[in-house]
Amino acid sequence: MAPFSGIKKVTLEEEGANLRPSTRQKLTRFAPALVILLLSVLLLVFILLYALVPKAADQRKPDVCTSKDCISTSAMLDRSVDFTVDPCHDFYSFACGGFFKSHPFTVATIDRGISRFDQNTKTFEGQFFELLYDKNLTKSKDPEIDKLFQAARYFFTTCAAAMRPKSDWASRPELLPKGWNYSSNAITVSSVINRLIKYLDNFTSVEDFMARLVKINSSGFLQLSVNAHARLKMVVKRKRWLPFNSPIVTLPTVNWFGTNNLSLADYIRRMEAAGVQLELNSAVDDLQILESNISALFASFDSDNSAFQGTAAVADDAVIANFSGTSFRWTKFIDNLDGQNPRLNNDSRLVIESFSFLMRLLEQLEPELQSRSGILYDYFRLQAAMLVGNELVTGKQIAPSQHIVDTHQLQIDFATDCAKLTRTLVPAIVYEMFRKTYSDESYTKADEVIANVKQAMLENVRKASWISSTVKKSIEAKIIAISRLHYFPQIPLEEMKKFYGSLNLFEKLQNSKTLADVIWISFEVKYVNKIWFLTTDNPDNAGLVTPHLFDLMDINAFYEFNLNVIYILPGMLFTYVYSNGPYPDYLLYGGLGDTIGHEIGHAFDRDKFEQDFEAHSADPEVTRTLQQYNYRTQCLIDSYNDLIESQAVGFRKGIGNQTASENFSDIVGINAAFRAYKTRESRSGKSGKTPQLLPSRLLSNLTFDQLFFVQSAQFYCFKAGTERIRQLYAADRHSPPRPRYNGLAMHSRDFATVFNCKLGDPMYLSDDRKCSFW
Structure with missing residues (x-):
């Protein structure tokens, strides 16, 4: 048998072709290098994503x-x-x-x-001024609202002008309203009394006037709405947190001798018959008067031991010495109360506010009161006049012998005081500011x-x-x-606009000639505000x-x-x-x-x-x-x-x-x-x-x-x-x-x-x- 007889003879050309690697062989040969390259790329990406980023974030x-x-x-x-x-x-x-x-x-x-002067004073002054003069905030399509803002700006500007030290007036002519006289610009008590006489009509005596102040459910301006009584109950009714019972427990209301139809005069007489000494209440905040139905505050009467507990608000002749020497005739006062025939109920509280300065003014005015006739505007007008005379812009009480306050002796924070007067003048404006801003x-x-x-x-x-x-x-x-x-x-703005529109504030401010005029208008409106609050009958205001x-x-x-x-x-x-x-x-x-x-x-x-x-x-x-x-x-x-x-x-x-x-x-x-x-x-x-x-x-x-x-x-x-x-x-x-x-x-x-x-x-x-x- 011939050796290797089954092997085909191969030429040189064929041998070269057989030695050339196939595609698969090529891939196999470069696989390690490709793997290394791929891993390198992945490593680089890893470094960029997870190593360099935190370093960059730290920087x-x-x-x-x-x-x-x-x-x-x-x-x-x-x-x-x-x-x-x-x-x-x-x-x-x-x-x-x-x-x-x-x-x-x-x-x-x-x-x-x-x-x-603290951080709050500065903040209050700046924020109010910013709100009052911010054009975007205060610009309104409603002409009535525009008029309110105009009145507030005018009031603030004229108030600030009057209160500035005299040296500032010449350097700030834009603050000088037309018609103002700064040569002396003194406020006298006699000018305040003249304003009092203008509003106090149809009263024959001081006692007659005070008696009418405590008239309950009167007709006209001081009549309280049903919702006003509901609001008063929130304030007057005693509520108390008792931790071992329900969260809030309403305690019994004041016991008016077990009847809802006892007149105030009868109440006073029963007190006196029981041998209870009634003492005159000192100055009570005007807000307390409002929240207490504009009358005299009596504490509850304990029928078990016949003891009068708390602070009473009327007095007999024996304790008038505490009233700065005034001679208030309580018998005549009670007789006038009988004429008014006020009736009390369990939700009624009475407060008579007593300032010695006010009583001196009333005594001085009695001859004038006896000769005049007409209709009482309201007690708040009187108190406004008293506040102008007694407090002025300094917040200091005038001594009986002091009759003149000269404004260029006042060293005060005019911007803050004027801002306070302005916001009490027209709370509708402040409300509108908040309504638009918040x-x-x-x-x-x-x-x-x-x-x-x-x-x-x-x-x-x-x-x-x-x-x-x-x-x-x-x-x-x-x-x-x-x-x-x-x-x-949440107060209805339409109701507010109607109310403030009837006051003609802007016209009044334009006609003011002295600082006393401006302050008078401020206090006057302040108390009218409170009357409006109690007399408005909108159910949204009940709470x-x-x-x-x-x-x-x-x-x-x-x-x-x-x-x-x-x-x-x-x-x-x-x-x-x-x-x-x-x-x-x-x-x-x-x-x-x-x-x-x-x-x-x-x-x-x-x-x-x-x-x-x-x-x-x-x-x-x-x-x-x-x-x-x-x-x-x-x-x-x-x-x-x-x-x-x-x-x-x-x-x-x-x-x-x-x-x-x-x-x-x-x-x-x-x-x-x-x-x-x-x-x-x-x-x-x-x-x-x-x-x-x-x-x-x-x-x-x-x-x-x-x-x-x-x-x-x-x-x-x-x-x-x-x-x-x-x-x-x-x-x-x-x-x-x-x-x-x-x-x-x-x-x-x-x-x-x-x-x-x-x-x-x-x-x-x-x-x-x-x-x-x-």
Whole structure:
């Protein structure tokens, strides 16, 4: 067998072709290189996506809040903080020292007569002026609304012109209204009396006049509508939070000897027959008069022991000596009451307002009154005249011998005073401003702050080991039930326009020639406003409490114990404490949050706490808690006595007791606000959000937590001399500003940690020295 006989002979050409690699062979040969290349690309992408990006993010600038509110608040804090002061030595001077230095008025100027100069004064003045003159805001297609704004602008301008120091008048000719004479421009009491005579008609005596003031359900101007009575019930009826029962319990109304048809004269006679001495009530706020059916306030009569409890509002001849030497004839007064035949019901309360100055005027006018005839315009006209003569623009009472007040001797904050007069002149204008500027959505963030601070307060209470479980449950229930009112009143604008249109305000203001004219118009309309409120019969107004209509621009909040409600007036939400737009939480909770915490705290201050639990003092748990509460309150009193004595010279030793409730609310309020802020910050951090910085190089030296306290302190910045502060706060329920905020910070749970204060620092208190509540 031939060897290899089955092998085909291959030529050279065929051999070369067989040696050339196929496509598959080529791919196989370069596969490692392709894999390496692909992995390199993937690695590069990985590096770009996961390594370089975080590095780039770290190099980005922090987010800065550039909203209008952030910029303005940042500028304010820049001016207020004094970095030369150690915050652990004197935090109030640290947070407010720059405010004192940059303030345009000297202490001497302020002390000569300016009543108040703090952050709120500046904010109020600026916000009102901005609202009043903002063309886009105030421009309206409605000619009646335009006329109201025109009247308000005219009033504000003429008022400001008259109140400015004389040296400013020549430099501001645009503020000089035509027809004004500034050479002397004095206001005399005799000119006020002439105006009184113009309005007081058809009265034969002072007693006749006073008797007609207490007429119930009179016809004409003072007639009260059904809805007015419903509104009055909200204010007059005693309501009280009783923690162990239903949230709000209505207590029995006043017992008018068991009958609804007893005349006032009969009531007085029965009082006298029972041997009860009736004392004359001192000056009662005009709002109290309105809310009490324009009559004399009587306390309830306890038929069981025949004792008259509370403050009565009428007097017999034996106690008239308390009335500045006036000779008011009560017998004649009662006879005139019989002639009016007023009838009382359980919802009626009576108040006679008694100013010695007013009574002197009436006595001087009696001969004039006897010779005149006509119709009484109303009591508010009289009081307006009295206020012009007695108060004027200075807020100081005129002595009996003082007959002239010269306006260029007045050193006052003209813009603020004129703004206050303007807003009481035409509250419809202020209402229109809010209506155009705010909507229900504007308060969404405020509602969130309230809810968060309430929750923080609840958590603080739950952690307080000294409170018994029974009392703790009651406190928790009360906090949960606290409601809020911070919306502007929903008043029908058409009804308002019709009412104010009938007053011819603009024409009256144009015809005014002196400052007395302008102030007269302001007070006149102020009381007509209140009468309109009570006489309007629109059902939408039934739930509106009177002050909310007239104090919309006030920068204030308060707690109403009887209703367990927090009121936040809209003016506060126009300040730096609140912004519905971009605004860091450390500003929001340091401002509005602290205010809310303070007001919630008032639900449990010394007076409220004792009233809540006094009926349950037999319960051992309640007794132990009350003892602990009183012990901690005494700690607070002693601490603030020492603090006020050292930081506000000239105050009496016992002022710590006088200010205890406010100091308590300050401390528990700041604790709740800070906890709410930190809880909010923690939640934001978990969702990837970080707080925004303020646009300030100086403030960047402070942490967000430190800015919380700086923001909180701004409400307390107040410029005045030592003697002026002593005069203002000697009888006030609030501590003087410097010891008030320093005490708040020292007793707060978090301040020392936030500012790294150590033992030996004046602002540092160890835990065992803090007057801790919750």
